[in-house]
Amino acid sequence: xxxxxxxxxxxxxxxxxxxxxxxxxxxxxxxxxxxxxxxxxxxxxxxxxxxxxxxxxxxxxxxxxxxxxxxxxxxxxxxxxxxxxxxxxxxxxxxxxxxxxxxxxxxxxxxxxxxxxxxxxxxxxxxxxxxxxxxxxxxxxxxxxxxxxxxxxxxxxxxxxxxxxxxxxxxxxxxxxxxxxxxxxxxxxxxxxxxxxxxxxxxxxxxxxxxxxxxxxxxxxxxxxxxxxxxxxxxxxxxxxxxxxxxxxxxxxxxxxxxxxxxxxxxxxxxxxxxxxxxxxxxxxxxxxxxxxxxxxxxxxxxxxxxxxxxxxxxxxxxxxxxx
Amino acid sequence: xxxxxxxxxxxxxxxxxxxxxxxxxxxxxxxxxxxxxxxxxxxxxxxxxxxxxxxxxxxxxxxxxxxxxxxxxxxxxxxxxxxxxxxxxxxxxxxxxxxxxxxxxxxxxxxxxxxxxxxxxxxxxxxxxxxxxxxxxxxxxxxxxxxxxxxxxxxxxxxxxxxxxxxxxxxxxxxxxxxxxxxxxxxxxxxxxxxxxxxxxxxxxxxxxxxxxxxxxxxxxxxxxxxxxxxxxxxxxxxxxxxxxxxxxxxxxxxxxxxxxxxxxxxxxxxxxxxxxxxxxxxxxxxxxxxxx
Numbered sequence: 001x002x003x004x005x006x007x008x009x010x011x012x013x014x015x016x017x018x019x020x021x022x023x024x025x026x027x028x029x030x031x032x033x034x035x036x037x038x039x040x041x042x043x044x045x046x047x048x049x050x051x052x053x054x055x056x057x058x059x060x061x062x063x064x065x066x067x068x069x070x071x072x073x074x075x076x077x078x079x080x081x082x083x084x085x086x087x088x089x090x091x092x093x094x095x096x097x098x099x100x101x102x103x104x105x106x107x108x109x110x111x112x113x114x115x116x117x118x119x120x121x122x123x124x125x126x127x128x129x130x131x132x133x134x135x136x137x138x139x140x141x142x143x144x145x146x147x148x149x150x151x152x153x154x155x156x157x158x159x160x161x162x163x164x165x166x167x168x169x170x171x172x173x174x175x176x177x178x179x180x181x182x183x184x185x186x187x188x189x190x191x192x193x194x195x196x197x198x199x200x201x202x203x204x205x206x207x208x209x210x211x212x213x214x215x216x217x218x219x220x221x222x223x224x225x226x227x228x229x230x231x232x233x234x235x236x237x238x239x240x241x242x243x244x245x246x247x248x249x250x251x252x253x254x255x256x257x258x259x260x261x262x263x264x265x266x267x268x269x270x271x272x273x274x275x276x277x278x279x280x281x282x283x284x285x286x287x288x289x290x291x292x293x294x295x296x297x298x299x300x301x302x303x304x305x306x307x308x309x310x311x312x313x314x315x316x317x318x319x320x321x322x323x324x
Numbered sequence: 325x326x327x328x329x330x331x332x333x334x335x336x337x338x339x340x341x342x343x344x345x346x347x348x349x350x351x352x353x354x355x356x357x358x359x360x361x362x363x364x365x366x367x368x369x370x371x372x373x374x375x376x377x378x379x380x381x382x383x384x385x386x387x388x389x390x391x392x393x394x395x396x397x398x399x400x401x402x403x404x405x406x407x408x409x410x411x412x413x414x415x416x417x418x419x420x421x422x423x424x425x426x427x428x429x430x431x432x433x434x435x436x437x438x439x440x441x442x443x444x445x446x447x448x449x450x451x452x453x454x455x456x457x458x459x460x461x462x463x464x465x466x467x468x469x470x471x472x473x474x475x476x477x478x479x480x481x482x483x484x485x486x487x488x489x490x491x492x493x494x495x496x497x498x499x500x501x502x503x504x505x506x507x508x509x510x511x512x513x514x515x516x517x518x519x520x521x522x523x524x525x526x527x528x529x530x531x532x533x534x535x536x537x538x539x540x541x542x543x544x545x546x547x548x549x550x551x552x553x554x555x556x557x558x559x560x561x562x563x564x565x566x567x568x569x570x571x572x573x574x575x576x577x578x579x580x581x582x583x584x585x586x587x588x589x590x591x592x593x594x595x596x597x598x599x600x601x602x603x604x605x606x607x608x609x610x611x612x613x614x615x616x617x
Contacts, residue, residue: 016336044521048437049449055490059468060456065373067467077470111490123359126352139604140360146596146607148550150571151589155370158387158582165369198363202613210612259462262552285466286557298463308486309458319339 021252062067064302070295077291078184089296102277105264106257109276112193113253116245119197120204125234128212138209153266156195157182185273192274195263200256203247211242249313255305367593374399374586381583399587407588412564412570416549419481419566423442423488424544427495428537436525437497440511457493465557472558483558484566488548495540498613502536503529537612542603546596567592 002308076081094100123141127134144152159165160181181187195313223233261278263269270279277297285294374383375391376399403409437448461468468487470476479485506529512523552568559566565573574588600607 001439021451021574042443042504045437045441045443050520052496053449055430055486056452056456058471059487059490060459060464061452063464063467063471064459066470067464070467078473119359126356131352131356135604137356137360138608139600140363142608143597143600144363145611146546146600147424148568148571148592148596149552150568151592154571154575154585154589155366158370158373158567158586159366161387161582165366168388169365198366206608206611222472227523238594255460258462261462266552281463282464282557291466291470294516295468298466302463305460305463306458 011061024121066167067298067302069293070253071299073292075288075291077285078289082292085292089293090300092293093296093300101273102275102280103274105274106260108189109196109257109260110195110254112197113257114198116197116201117204117249117253120201120208120249121246123201124205124208124212125238128209128238142202145206147199149199149262150266152195152199153263156191156198156263156269160191181270182268188268188272192264192267196260196265199263206250208242212238212247215241247312251309254308259302260303289292336521363598370589374590375580376581376583378581382583387422399583400591403591404583404586406584407574407591408562408565408570409567409588412565412567415564417565419484419488419555420545420548422485423548424541425503426485426489427544428540430489431492431495431540432499432503432530432533432537433525434496435503437474438502440502440508440528440529451497453493465553471555477558479559479561479564481559481564484551484554487554487558488544489552492544498536498539499533501505501613502533504534536577538606542610544605546599546607549596 002259004088070082072083072084072086074085074088078185082212097209124138127138127141131137161167162180166181180187181191220233228236259278260276261282264274264276265282266281268274270276270283281294281301283296284290338486372386372391375396377392377396380389380392434453434577438446443609472478472483472487477486510528510532511524514528519527549567551566554571555566555569556572559569562573571588571592573581575585
């Protein structure tokens with residue numbers, strides 16, 4: 001089909017240099033293109049998009065639609081009948097204190113993300129300069145991000161055990177041992193928030209480092225000639241140029257803190273008040289067969305995350321997603 | 325020091341002012357050493373524990389005591405056979421193979437269609453992909469579960485494969501970035517020679533995407549290998565364990581046998597470590613690209 005079309009095209013360039021037919025331009029396939037109007041030509045992009053769109057709709061949009069629908073029913077996930085119950089599930093979420101308490105757990109992880117971003121920023125700034133063993137330190141700081149989450153859970157279960165690693169290390173410094181790190185809600189949540197700092201600092205670090213290294217070196221030289229010290233260089237050169245990445249990290253941190261699942265699920269199974277919103281939701285859906293309520297939880301979480309993303313886009317409008 | 329990778333000259337702003345106070349340099353190194361210790365200590369302890377016998381672990385010598393026999397690999401044998409890690413490795417490899425291949429093909433085709441064609445509803449299609457990035461996958465799992473179950477894919481290896489393939493918008497972004505850099509005149513020339521769109525995609529675009537493919541394979545490979553949530557939810561069958569879920573289940577029967585659990589954890593971490601040491605530079609770049617796009 002295209003073959004016949006292209007045999008017909010050679011006269012087109014001869015028609016005049018003003019025609020867009022030959023010149024490579026962004027909109028070559030538009031008006032003026034010799035292939036325009038052929039049905040196959042019109043279909044081609046859709047043939048490429050068939051599989052991706054099918055997967056996208058089946059596994060993202062259909063579930064989102066269904067989830068909103070389930071959230072207004074009392075479905076148990078198995079039985080064929082489900083009744084419309086209106087906003088009952090939502091009222092339940094917002095009136096039962098134990099359902100809202102999981103949000104308190106998120107604050108531990110939110111605080112952890114602040115710590116994590118600050119540490120990552122510090123090491124990215126330090127390691128963007130010439131240092132001995134620079135690549136070794138880089139590798140060590142980043143590696144935890146690549147480790148399997150279940151393995152991390154077990155490593156730290158052992159780490160926080162009674163008389164385990166942490167206690168031994170603390171006793172070197174004369175600090176009291178025998179603390180049940182995962183025993184009480186506060187210390188369990190703090191400990192696991194610490195694990196999340198350990199695990200995710202490396203990712204932020206690498207993102208910041210990449211942004212810092214894309215700054216042209218002449219800028220530092222110029223700043224130095226002007227007598228700017230390291231701190232001034234950081235404030236006036238590094239900080240502004242990593243703003244987009246920083247804002248991305250903040251949004252990832254917030255949505256990440258709200259949807260923590262792996263580490264607390266593996267380490268405590270959500271016991272001693274370490275249950276997060278996602279652990280709660282998964283339990284409703286797959287242990288207690290409350291698909292309706294679980295869906296309402298998921299809708300609430302999705303709404304919060306979309307809201308935060310929207311606010312962030314409004315506050316930092318220069319950070320456009322460049323898909324078009 | 326084996327980690328030293330060649331660094332492009334402009335990557336190092338060599339700008340240390342002469343005669344800065346030595347003390348701040350010392351403090352910088354101190355902070356780096358402390359951070360490295362914090363990262364390495366938990367891993368080191370687990371490695372030590374994996375070489376100990378049950379008696380050594382339970383006699384209260386402390387987690388940091390060295391093992392009596394540095395060549396005691398019996399815990400590894402136990403973890404490998406009782407943890408069904410061979411089977412888990414097979415399942416993980418199967419899922420990796422299909423989901424990575426699928427992601428590469430689907431991602432590059434989507435990017436090609438979006439970048440090289442103008443068609444009606446293009447804006448809508450892009451919006452669909454864009455909005456999907458905002459939907460955290462964990463939130464929709466309750467409803468996704470019903471869809472997967474409806475296809476009869478629950479408890480098969482195809483459930484995670486399809487989910488990994490279908491939701492990877494990061495890969496599409498990476499391919500899109502690269503395709504934009506490929507001059508359109510190449511497409512033009514091929515088209516004048518009579519090539520159709522599929523031939524152009526297959527013979528011209530795809531081969532030029534090699535660096536992007538490498539990036540996607542690495543990122544996708546590592547995240548898929550480490551994923552716990554999806555295999556845990558969709559493949560509860562014992563025989564279908566992946567490295568993550570097999571390790572998770574392994575803890576059950578070995579509740580207090582930390583020497584065995586540690587060996588299992590080390591066995592799961594080692595492949596990642598090896599890949600990291602070999603592909604360091606690509607991994608850094610890949611994650612930087614993957615996350616910012």
